[in-house]
Amino acid sequence: MPANLTPQYEKAEQRYREAASDEDRLAALREMLSTIPKHKGTEKLQADIKRRISQLRKAEGKRGPGRTVDPFHVPRGGAGQVVLVGPPNVGKSMLLSVTTNAPARVGDYPYTTALPQPGMWNYEDVRIELVDTPPVAADHVPPGLWNTIRSADVVCVVVDAADAPLAQAEMVLDLLAARRIELRSAPRTELASPDGGQYSGLLLANKADLAAAGDIQALRELYRGRLDVLAVSAVSGEGLDALLKRLWALLSIIRVYTKQPGRPPDHKRPFTLQAGSTVEDLAREIHRELPEKMKFARVWGDGRYSGQQVHRTEELRDKDVVEIRE
Numbered sequence: 052m053p054a055n056l057t058p059q060y061e062k063a064e065q066r067y068r069e070a071a072s073d074e075d076r077l078a079a080l081r082e083m084l085s086t087i088p089k090h091k092g093t094e095k096l097q098a099d100i101k102r103r104i105s106q107l108r109k110a111e112g113k114r115g116p117g118r119t120v121d122p123f124h125v126p127r128g129g130a131g132q133v134v135l136v137g138p139p140n141v142g143k144s145m146l147l148s149v150t151t152n153a154p155a156r157v158g159d160y161p162y163t164t165a166l167p168q169p170g171m172w173n174y175e176d177v178r179i180e181l182v183d184t185p186p187v188a189a190d191h192v193p194p195g196l197w198n199t200i201r202s203a204d205v206v207c208v209v210v211d212a213a214d215a216p217l218a219q220a221e222m223v224l225d226l227l228a229a230r231r232i233e234l235r236s237a238p239r240t241e242l243a244s245p246d247g248g249q250y251s252g253l254l255l256a257n258k259a260d261l262a263a264a265g266d267i268q269a270l271r272e273l274y275r276g277r278l279d280v281l282a283v284s285a286v287s288g289e290g291l292d293a294l295l296k297r298l299w300a301l302l303s304i305i306r307v308y309t310k311q312p313g314r315p316p317d318h319k320r321p322f323t324l325q326a327g328s329t330v331e332d333l334a335r336e337i338h339r340e341l342p343e344k345m346k347f348a349r350v351w352g353d354g355r356y357s358g359q360q361v362h363r364t365e366e367l368r369d370k371d372v373v374e375i376r377e
Contacts, residue, residue, distance in 0.1 A: 055092070056088065056093075057240075059086040059239065059240075059242065060088075063079050063082040064079070066078075066079040067080060077104065077108070078124070078201070078202050080100055080104045080107070083100050084097065084104065085239075086239070086240065089325060089328060121198070122166050122167075123166065123195030123199045124195075124198065124199070125167050125169050125180075125199060125202075127202075128169065128171065129171055129177065130177045130302060130323040131179055131204040131205065131302035131304060132179075132203050132204050132205075133179060133182065133203060133204065133205045133207060134184060134199060134203035134205070134206050135181065135182065135183050135207050135209050136207065136208055136227075137187070137209035137219070137223060138187060138210070138219050138223065140186075141219065142209065142211065142258055142285050143183050143184070143209045144183050145257075145286070146255075146285045147168060147181050147182075148170075149285050150170070150172045150181060150291060150295075151171050151172045152170065153168060153169065153171075153181075166185065167183065168182065168184075169181065169182045169183075170182075172295060174295055176306065176318065176319070176321055177306055179298055179299070182199065182203070184196055184199060184200075187223060187226060188222075189222050189226070192226055197230055197232075200227070201232070203250075204239060204251065204301075205239070205251045205253065205302065206227075206234055206253075208223045208234065208253070209255045210254070211258050212256035212258050212259045212261065212266060212282065213258045216262070217266075217269065217270060220270065220274075232250055233248050233250065234250055234278055235250070235252065235277060236251070236252065236278050236279035236301070238251055238302070238303035238326075239251040239301075239303075240326075241303070253280075254279065255283050256280055256281065256283065257283055257284065257285060258284060258285075259283055260286065260287045260289055261284075262282070267282045279297070281293060281297060303326045304323050304325060305324055305326050305328065305369040306322070306323055307321060307323075307324055307333055307367050307370075307372075308372045309372070309374070310372055310373070312374060316372045324367065328366070328367055329363065329364050329365060330348045330361060330363045330365050331363040332367075333367060334348075334363070334375055337375070341377075344377045345363060345375050346376050347360050347361075347376050348360070348373055348376065349374040349376075350365065350371055351372040352372055353368050353371065355368070
Protein backbone atom coordinates (compact mmCIF):
# COMPACT_ATOMS: atom_id res chain seq x y z
CA MET A 52 0.00 0.00 0.00
CA PRO A 53 1.45 3.43 -0.94
CA ALA A 54 2.28 5.77 1.93
CA ASN A 55 0.86 8.93 0.25
CA LEU A 56 2.88 11.19 2.54
CA THR A 57 1.57 14.74 2.91
CA PRO A 58 3.53 17.95 2.24
CA GLN A 59 3.36 18.73 5.98
CA TYR A 60 5.05 15.42 6.75
CA GLU A 61 7.73 15.94 4.11
CA LYS A 62 8.49 19.42 5.45
CA ALA A 63 8.82 18.06 8.99
CA GLU A 64 11.10 15.32 7.70
CA GLN A 65 13.27 17.94 6.01
CA ARG A 66 13.50 19.86 9.30
CA TYR A 67 14.53 16.61 10.99
CA ARG A 68 17.38 16.14 8.51
CA GLU A 69 18.53 19.73 8.95
CA ALA A 70 18.13 19.87 12.75
CA ALA A 71 21.22 21.02 14.64
CA SER A 72 20.12 19.77 18.07
CA ASP A 73 18.32 16.81 19.60
CA GLU A 74 15.59 19.21 20.75
CA ASP A 75 14.91 20.26 17.16
CA ARG A 76 15.09 16.65 15.96
CA LEU A 77 12.58 15.59 18.61
CA ALA A 78 10.18 18.41 17.67
CA ALA A 79 10.43 17.43 13.99
CA LEU A 80 9.83 13.75 14.75
CA ARG A 81 6.75 14.58 16.81
CA GLU A 82 5.35 16.62 13.94
CA MET A 83 6.15 13.80 11.51
CA LEU A 84 4.19 11.40 13.72
CA SER A 85 1.23 13.78 14.04
CA THR A 86 0.99 14.47 10.29
CA ILE A 87 1.75 11.05 8.80
CA PRO A 88 -1.33 9.37 7.24
CA LYS A 89 -2.55 6.60 9.54
CA HIS A 90 -3.06 3.45 7.49
CA LYS A 91 -1.46 0.06 6.92
CA GLY A 92 1.00 1.39 4.35
CA THR A 93 2.69 3.62 6.96
CA GLU A 94 2.69 1.26 9.94
CA LYS A 95 6.41 0.44 9.70
CA LEU A 96 7.29 4.11 9.21
CA GLN A 97 5.18 5.09 12.21
CA ALA A 98 6.94 2.45 14.30
CA ASP A 99 10.34 3.74 13.17
CA ILE A 100 9.43 7.33 14.07
CA LYS A 101 8.23 6.22 17.51
CA ARG A 102 11.50 4.31 17.98
CA ARG A 103 13.57 7.39 17.13
CA ILE A 104 11.48 9.54 19.48
CA SER A 105 12.02 7.00 22.25
CA GLN A 106 15.78 6.96 21.64
CA LEU A 107 16.02 10.75 21.78
CA ARG A 108 13.97 10.92 24.97
CA LYS A 109 16.20 8.28 26.59
CA ALA A 110 19.28 10.22 25.48
CA GLU A 111 17.86 13.35 27.14
CA GLY A 112 17.47 11.45 30.38
CA LYS A 113 21.05 10.16 30.29
CA ARG A 114 22.50 13.64 29.96
CA GLY A 115 21.70 14.28 33.61
CA PRO A 116 21.01 17.55 35.42
CA GLY A 117 23.65 19.43 33.42
CA ARG A 118 21.87 19.01 30.10
CA THR A 119 20.68 22.03 28.15
CA VAL A 120 16.94 22.66 28.45
CA ASP A 121 15.00 24.71 25.92
CA PRO A 122 12.79 27.04 28.02
CA PHE A 123 10.50 27.56 25.02
CA HIS A 124 9.73 23.87 24.60
CA VAL A 125 6.29 23.07 26.02
CA PRO A 126 5.60 19.31 26.38
CA ARG A 127 2.41 18.44 24.57
CA GLY A 128 -0.55 17.65 26.79
CA GLY A 129 -4.25 17.03 26.48
CA ALA A 130 -6.02 16.33 23.23
CA GLY A 131 -4.17 19.08 21.36
CA GLN A 132 -1.94 22.10 21.82
CA VAL A 133 -3.04 25.68 21.01
CA VAL A 134 -0.52 28.54 21.12
CA LEU A 135 -1.54 32.18 21.73
CA VAL A 136 0.63 34.76 19.90
CA GLY A 137 0.29 38.54 19.88
CA PRO A 138 1.66 42.00 20.74
CA PRO A 139 2.02 43.29 24.32
CA ASN A 140 -1.08 43.95 26.44
CA VAL A 141 -3.65 42.30 24.17
CA GLY A 142 -4.89 40.03 26.98
CA LYS A 143 -3.29 36.68 26.14
CA SER A 144 -2.41 35.96 29.77
CA MET A 145 -5.91 36.89 30.91
CA LEU A 146 -7.40 34.53 28.31
CA LEU A 147 -5.23 31.72 29.61
CA SER A 148 -6.13 32.51 33.21
CA VAL A 149 -9.91 32.61 32.80
CA THR A 150 -10.15 29.56 30.53
CA THR A 151 -7.69 27.22 32.26
CA ASN A 152 -7.22 28.62 35.79
CA ALA A 153 -3.47 28.47 35.14
CA PRO A 154 -1.44 30.83 37.37
CA ALA A 155 -0.60 33.19 34.50
CA ARG A 156 1.03 36.55 35.27
CA VAL A 157 -1.41 39.27 34.31
CA GLY A 158 -0.35 42.92 34.30
CA ASP A 159 -1.08 46.27 32.70
CA TYR A 160 2.52 46.74 31.67
CA PRO A 161 4.25 45.28 28.57
CA TYR A 162 6.15 41.99 28.55
CA THR A 163 4.61 40.52 31.69
CA THR A 164 5.05 37.04 30.17
CA ALA A 165 8.72 36.09 29.72
CA LEU A 166 8.38 32.37 28.85
CA PRO A 167 5.61 30.14 27.47
CA GLN A 168 2.99 29.30 30.09
CA PRO A 169 0.65 26.30 29.52
CA GLY A 170 -2.77 25.59 30.97
CA MET A 171 -5.53 23.04 30.36
CA TRP A 172 -8.99 24.04 29.10
CA ASN A 173 -11.67 21.41 29.73
CA TYR A 174 -13.85 20.47 26.78
CA GLU A 175 -16.50 18.12 28.16
CA ASP A 176 -14.46 15.00 29.07
CA VAL A 177 -11.14 15.92 27.44
CA ARG A 178 -8.62 18.74 27.87
CA ILE A 179 -7.07 21.12 25.34
CA GLU A 180 -3.71 22.67 26.16
CA LEU A 181 -3.46 26.46 25.75
CA VAL A 182 -0.03 28.07 25.79
CA ASP A 183 0.48 31.78 26.51
CA THR A 184 3.68 33.14 24.97
CA PRO A 185 5.92 36.23 25.37
CA PRO A 186 4.64 39.19 23.31
CA VAL A 187 6.05 39.96 19.89
CA ALA A 188 6.79 43.29 18.25
CA ALA A 189 7.79 44.33 14.75
CA ASP A 190 11.41 44.64 15.87
CA HIS A 191 11.57 41.80 18.38
CA VAL A 192 10.53 38.14 18.54
CA PRO A 193 12.11 35.83 21.16
CA PRO A 194 14.16 33.39 19.02
CA GLY A 195 12.91 30.32 20.83
CA LEU A 196 9.29 31.23 20.11
CA TRP A 197 9.39 29.96 16.53
CA ASN A 198 9.72 26.33 17.60
CA THR A 199 6.88 26.80 20.10
CA ILE A 200 4.67 28.03 17.27
CA ARG A 201 5.67 25.39 14.73
CA SER A 202 5.05 22.51 17.11
CA ALA A 203 1.50 23.62 17.98
CA ASP A 204 -1.65 22.08 16.51
CA VAL A 205 -3.39 25.47 16.29
CA VAL A 206 -1.95 29.00 16.40
CA CYS A 207 -4.21 31.81 17.64
CA VAL A 208 -3.14 35.37 16.85
CA VAL A 209 -4.57 37.59 19.61
CA VAL A 210 -5.12 41.32 19.05
CA ASP A 211 -6.71 44.11 21.11
CA ALA A 212 -10.04 44.80 19.41
CA ALA A 213 -10.15 48.25 21.02
CA ASP A 214 -6.70 49.44 19.89
CA ALA A 215 -5.95 49.38 16.13
CA PRO A 216 -6.65 45.65 15.74
CA LEU A 217 -5.94 45.64 11.99
CA ALA A 218 -2.44 47.06 12.42
CA GLN A 219 -1.72 44.55 15.18
CA ALA A 220 -2.98 41.62 13.12
CA GLU A 221 -0.98 42.62 10.05
CA MET A 222 2.18 43.05 12.12
CA VAL A 223 1.95 39.56 13.64
CA LEU A 224 0.96 37.86 10.39
CA ASP A 225 3.86 39.56 8.58
CA LEU A 226 6.27 38.26 11.21
CA LEU A 227 4.90 34.76 10.76
CA ALA A 228 5.04 35.02 6.96
CA ALA A 229 8.69 36.05 7.15
CA ARG A 230 9.31 32.67 8.78
CA ARG A 231 7.18 30.89 6.19
CA ILE A 232 4.32 30.31 8.61
CA GLU A 233 0.95 30.90 6.94
CA LEU A 234 -2.20 30.54 9.02
CA ARG A 235 -5.42 29.10 7.63
CA SER A 236 -8.63 28.31 9.50
CA ALA A 237 -8.74 24.62 8.65
CA PRO A 238 -7.52 21.50 10.46
CA ARG A 239 -3.79 21.10 10.06
CA THR A 240 -4.22 17.65 8.54
CA GLU A 241 -6.21 19.17 5.66
CA LEU A 242 -3.71 21.90 4.83
CA ALA A 243 -1.10 21.51 2.14
CA SER A 244 1.31 23.72 0.26
CA PRO A 245 4.47 23.04 -1.76
CA ASP A 246 6.74 24.08 1.10
CA GLY A 247 4.53 22.74 3.88
CA GLY A 248 4.26 26.20 5.43
CA GLN A 249 0.54 26.27 6.20
CA TYR A 250 -0.60 26.01 9.81
CA SER A 251 -4.03 25.82 11.38
CA GLY A 252 -4.99 29.10 13.02
CA LEU A 253 -7.50 31.71 14.15
CA LEU A 254 -7.51 35.46 14.73
CA LEU A 255 -8.91 36.38 18.14
CA ALA A 256 -10.20 39.92 18.60
CA ASN A 257 -9.94 40.13 22.39
CA LYS A 258 -11.56 42.90 24.47
CA ALA A 259 -14.48 42.74 22.04
CA ASP A 260 -16.69 44.40 24.65
CA LEU A 261 -14.60 47.60 24.21
CA ALA A 262 -14.26 47.53 20.42
CA ALA A 263 -15.43 50.36 18.20
CA ALA A 264 -18.46 49.62 16.03
CA GLY A 265 -17.48 47.93 12.79
CA ASP A 266 -13.82 47.18 13.63
CA ILE A 267 -14.29 43.44 14.16
CA GLN A 268 -16.50 43.15 11.08
CA ALA A 269 -13.79 44.91 9.08
CA LEU A 270 -11.31 42.28 10.21
CA ARG A 271 -13.69 39.52 9.15
CA GLU A 272 -14.13 41.05 5.73
CA LEU A 273 -10.39 41.46 5.24
CA TYR A 274 -9.49 37.88 6.14
CA ARG A 275 -12.61 36.19 4.76
CA GLY A 276 -11.81 32.84 3.17
CA ARG A 277 -8.38 32.74 4.79
CA LEU A 278 -8.57 33.24 8.54
CA ASP A 279 -11.62 33.16 10.80
CA VAL A 280 -11.97 36.10 13.19
CA LEU A 281 -13.59 35.38 16.56
CA ALA A 282 -14.74 38.17 18.89
CA VAL A 283 -13.88 37.29 22.49
CA SER A 284 -13.49 38.97 25.85
CA ALA A 285 -11.49 37.52 28.72
CA VAL A 286 -13.24 39.96 31.06
CA SER A 287 -16.90 39.45 30.12
CA GLY A 288 -16.57 35.89 28.82
CA GLU A 289 -18.01 36.85 25.44
CA GLY A 290 -17.24 34.33 22.71
CA LEU A 291 -15.26 31.90 24.87
CA ASP A 292 -17.69 28.99 24.43
CA ALA A 293 -17.67 29.53 20.67
CA LEU A 294 -13.86 29.66 20.71
CA LEU A 295 -13.60 26.35 22.56
CA LYS A 296 -15.91 24.63 20.05
CA ARG A 297 -13.99 26.12 17.12
CA LEU A 298 -10.69 24.90 18.54
CA TRP A 299 -12.16 21.41 18.91
CA ALA A 300 -13.19 21.47 15.26
CA LEU A 301 -9.75 22.66 14.11
CA LEU A 302 -7.99 19.96 16.12
CA SER A 303 -10.00 17.44 14.07
CA ILE A 304 -10.02 14.75 16.73
CA ILE A 305 -12.61 12.35 18.06
CA ARG A 306 -13.28 10.79 21.44
CA VAL A 307 -13.76 7.05 21.58
CA TYR A 308 -14.85 5.16 24.68
CA THR A 309 -14.04 1.53 25.32
CA LYS A 310 -15.86 -1.22 27.19
CA GLN A 311 -15.21 -4.76 28.29
CA PRO A 312 -17.71 -7.54 27.48
CA GLY A 313 -20.63 -7.47 29.90
CA ARG A 314 -19.56 -4.18 31.48
CA PRO A 315 -20.64 -0.56 30.95
CA PRO A 316 -18.44 1.79 28.90
CA ASP A 317 -15.67 3.78 30.57
CA HIS A 318 -16.87 7.35 29.96
CA LYS A 319 -14.24 8.90 32.23
CA ARG A 320 -11.16 8.23 30.11
CA PRO A 321 -11.84 8.48 26.37
CA PHE A 322 -9.17 7.78 23.80
CA THR A 323 -8.54 10.76 21.54
CA LEU A 324 -7.81 9.91 17.91
CA GLN A 325 -7.43 11.83 14.68
CA ALA A 326 -10.70 12.13 12.77
CA GLY A 327 -10.87 9.32 10.22
CA SER A 328 -9.26 6.76 12.54
CA THR A 329 -10.44 3.16 12.39
CA VAL A 330 -11.11 0.38 14.86
CA GLU A 331 -7.62 -0.92 14.11
CA ASP A 332 -6.12 2.49 14.94
CA LEU A 333 -7.92 2.42 18.29
CA ALA A 334 -6.64 -1.08 19.01
CA ARG A 335 -3.08 0.05 18.32
CA GLU A 336 -3.56 3.05 20.62
CA ILE A 337 -4.64 0.68 23.41
CA HIS A 338 -1.67 -1.64 22.84
CA ARG A 339 0.66 -2.03 19.90
CA GLU A 340 0.08 -5.81 19.72
CA LEU A 341 -3.71 -5.67 20.06
CA PRO A 342 -4.46 -5.34 16.30
CA GLU A 343 -2.83 -8.74 15.71
CA LYS A 344 -4.71 -10.34 18.60
CA MET A 345 -8.08 -8.75 17.82
CA LYS A 346 -10.71 -11.15 16.46
CA PHE A 347 -13.51 -8.63 16.00
CA ALA A 348 -15.06 -5.49 17.50
CA ARG A 349 -18.51 -4.18 18.34
CA VAL A 350 -19.50 -0.53 18.07
CA TRP A 351 -22.25 1.58 19.64
CA GLY A 352 -22.91 5.20 18.72
CA ASP A 353 -24.59 8.03 16.83
CA GLY A 354 -27.60 5.96 15.84
CA ARG A 355 -25.51 3.97 13.36
CA TYR A 356 -24.82 0.92 15.45
CA SER A 357 -26.09 -0.70 18.61
CA GLY A 358 -23.41 -3.25 19.32
CA GLN A 359 -23.05 -4.60 15.80
CA GLN A 360 -19.91 -6.45 14.83
CA VAL A 361 -17.70 -4.37 12.51
CA HIS A 362 -14.54 -4.85 10.50
CA ARG A 363 -11.22 -3.50 11.79
CA THR A 364 -11.24 -0.94 8.97
CA GLU A 365 -14.51 0.62 10.18
CA GLU A 366 -14.10 4.38 10.57
CA LEU A 367 -14.97 5.66 14.02
CA ARG A 368 -16.91 8.80 14.96
CA ASP A 369 -16.88 11.12 17.94
CA LYS A 370 -18.26 9.50 21.11
CA ASP A 371 -18.43 5.98 19.67
CA VAL A 372 -18.20 3.12 22.16
CA VAL A 373 -16.03 0.18 21.09
CA GLU A 374 -15.68 -3.31 22.50
CA ILE A 375 -12.69 -5.25 21.18
CA ARG A 376 -12.69 -9.02 21.37
CA GLU A 377 -9.47 -11.04 21.34
